[in-house]
Amino acid sequence: MNTAFTCTDLTKRYKDFILGPINLELEPGIVLGMVGPNGSGKSTLMHCLAGLVKPDSGSARIFGRTNDLNRPAWKLDIGYVGEDQVFYERWTGLENLRFTAQFYPAWSQERAESLAARFRLPLDKPAKSLSRGNRVKLSVVTALAHSPRLLVLDEPTAGLDPVVRDELIDVIFEIMEDGNTAVFYSTHVMGDISRVADELVFISDGSIMLRTAKDDLTARWGSITFTMQKEMNMFDAAISHTYSGHDHRIVSADAEATMRQLQGIGAGNIRIARMSIEDIAVYLLRDDFVKTGTM
16 A cells, blocks of 8 residues: 655755755554644645645655656645635635636535535635635635545644534544545644544654654653652653652653652652643653753
């Protein structure tokens, strides 16, 4: 089976920022969530995949086909939704959909109008009069109407209310049911990532720091409290160690190993609390963690 996308040594240089080299791939049937601070390269990477930005070196392939702008057949396999939506503003939503349909042989107007009805999207209004939420909905309908095998979502629901976000996530779950579609999803709303992603990739300063299965990450990490009267060295898996008197707290990237070490040195009142994806991301993306590469 072809990978949904493959990035090989992909690099994009700007005056004050360099993305890459990025080596990353995604298999069909997987939702990959990308997490990183503003300016980390998330949008640049997605723009390179979607053909909105041309890399300076390296390559990106969509289901085995290089995303060459001069040979656009690969675009038939990709649906892109960005933070900014671009339409013919004086045209209605329906007119925008019908215009886009001519570029996609697999376009289903029935699917487009069904999704619009589900989203309660008014297709009779000009795009310029649509609310932020309805513009996102129109963009999602446009991206899904030709049944793409790769869906690239770049902060599509930033600033939207929870109802709209829930509707989009429900649609993602449904399109993933056949196991033939892949989703590459970037958002600052960690609750959405936690719900929908199978795997996570963390990016900072244009470089990928870590890729992991979401469940493996939450199973490994933990916040551990304990009491200890004597001095002790930092544990290998410890990301953070704070204390007040004899009361200690360690955030560990391998909580079970840290627990065993604590038991071995006679620590008392050992308790562990599992951490959310959002809590873990705060530590992973801190400057001191990024610079040391501690894991």
